[in-house]
Amino acid sequence: MFPSILIVDDEPSILDSLGGILTDEGFEVVTALNGYEAIKQLSKISPDLMLLDIWMPGMDGLETLKQVRKEHPSVPVVMITGHGTIETAVQATKLGAYDFIEKPLSIEKVVVTINNALNFRRLEEENLYLRKKALEKHSITGFSPAIMEVRNQIxxxxxxxxxVLISGENGTGKEMVARTIHHLSARSDHPMVTVNCASIxxxxxESELFGHEKGAFPGAKQRKRGRFELANQGTLFFDEVGDMDMETQSRILxxxxxxxxxxxxxxxxxxxDVRVIASTNKNLEEEIIKGAFREDLYYRLNVVPIAMPPLKERAQDIPSLCEEFFREFAAADNLDEPKTISQNALEALMRYPWPGNVRELRNLVERLVISTKASHVxxxxxxxxYKDCAQEAIQDCGLDVFEVDSYKDAQKAFEIAYIQRQLVKHDNDPDATAxxxxxxxxxxxxxxxxIR
Structure with a gap:
């Protein structure tokens, strides 16, 4: 499929000559004699690029450009004029023109400019696609009330x-929340740089955060930019900030x-100029009382707190998470279809307490993909x-539904197991369960x- 070009000029001779040359170059050409006709054509054909003359009667090129950028912002526009001035070029660029060429036209320059503009548009589209994929990759899965609240906060x-200060147990997805915030922010075109406070x-x-000059210390053979500098205009993410020692806390404050x-x-x-997001698996207020975390740093970081719930408090999200992980591993292994999982298997997983949270669930799904030959788990x-929890819960109450001789006692054991399962499904909320x-x-x- 050949790129389509809309040429807009009030001189028919220009339309004929330029249109013929671009057709010979392999482009599909559509023409318009004025701005009004160009706007109509845009709605019909959606061209890949527009060549627009500035000086036209009625709606001139600059007015047409304003309308195009408003209604068709993805179409790159190259301005053409026989009376070019620096002021006009600057004005056209401010209004969103990709480039500016003057009459008499150099066909070689016109073709080069068109190809550059089309490549620029392709890169923009690829960037939008990659950004969309990044958002999908880091999106928060689930529709439990706890996760919907996190989504609203994000x-x-x-x-x-x-x-932002994100708190939660290990494996709950704190870094995913940070990346989602970054990708949805005005800083998304710039990097998000992570400082793993527990591993550095x-x-x-100090060198990791601020960088160093050549010869600053033994082994510093060349200048190094630190994390703060690398994150300029973007986001600096302090992962597990509660593990940062007191001396470093003082230096970065x-x-x-x-x-x-x-x-x-x-x-x-x-x-x-960096935006700071931090995460912690510790209760920083308790750490302050212990003397392990600076109170002034805590209040500096804790502008907007977001608490990630443990998986045991959002068990109803487990089916969605399993489905997502099965798709992820199917794609990674180039499988035609992801594995599926039965309802009774899901119910067993929903009863499990998940001390390792979402990370543990993901690891289990990967294990099931590898170890299960069948397409259906x-x-x-x-x-x-992972499936003995319900029976253990019954036995903890002194009852085993498979060993009880009395029908009445067996009925009581089943009632307890059923209520416990339903409570898990409804985030341990008795009113919602009822x-x-x-x-x-x-x-x-x-x-x-x-039970208790």
Whole structure:
């Protein structure tokens, strides 16, 4: 399929000659004699590029350009004029023109400019596609009330420049939240740089954060840019900030406040503009009381708090997460279709407490993809540790539904197991559980007292 070009000029001779040459060059050419006709053509054909004369009667080229950028912003526009001035070129560029060429036209320059504009548009489209894929990759899966609240918080804070502190257990997806905020922000064209506070040694933390000059210390054979500098105009993510030692906390506090620093061994002050997002698996308020975390740094970071719930509190998201992970591993292994999972297997997984959270679930799904030859995962494929929870819960109450001789006691054991399963499905909310299963909430609470 050949690229289509819309040529707009009030001189028929230009339309004929330029149109014929571009047709010979392999382009599909459509023409318009004025701005009004060009706008109509755009709605019909959606060309890949527009060549637009500036000086035309009625709606001139600049007015036409304004309308095109408003209604068809993805179409690149190259301006043509026989009376070009610097002021006109600057004005056209400010209005969104890709480039500016003058009459008499050099066909070689016209073709080169067209190809450059088309390549630029292709790169823009690829960038949009990659950004969309990045958002999909880092999107938060699930529709439980807890996750919907997190999504709402992300959508609210992402367009701002506010700093965010994400708390939650290991494996809940704190980094995913940080990346989603970055990709939805105005800084998404710039990098998100991660500082893993738990893995960088105290000895090298200052160099990692601020960079160093050649010869600053033994082994510094060349200048190195630090994480702050690399994240300029973008986002700096402090992963597990609670693991940062007190000395480093003191050093970065001032930098976080004024975003100015010097490389190790350097004398030049460097100014950056970064948005800071931090995560922690610790209760930082308790760490402050212990003397392990600076109170002033905590309040500097904790502008907008987001708490990631553990997986055991959002068990109803497990089917969606499993489906996503099965698709992910199918794509990675070039499988035609992802594996599916039975309802009874899902229910067993929904009863499991998931101490390792979403990360543990993902690892289990990968294990099932590798170890299960069948295309459908059933309860028999689930490892025993993940499917014995319901029976263990019954036995914890002193009852085993398969060993009880009395029908009445077996009925009681089943009732307890059923209530526990339904509570898991409804985020351990007795009122929501009662409404869902059509049972009086006081009866559920009475059973809970027996269990607990």
């Amino acid at each position: 959508n609210t804070v992402a367009p701002t420049d506010s700093w 040694s105290k000895k090298f933390m 001032r930098v976080l406040e004024n975003q100015k620093f010097q490389r190790v061994g350097g004398g030049r002050t460097i100014t950056v 059933d309860i028999r494929h689930i490892p025993p540790a 409404a869902a299963i059509g049972m009086d909430k006081s009866a559920i609470k009475k059973i809970l007292k027996k």
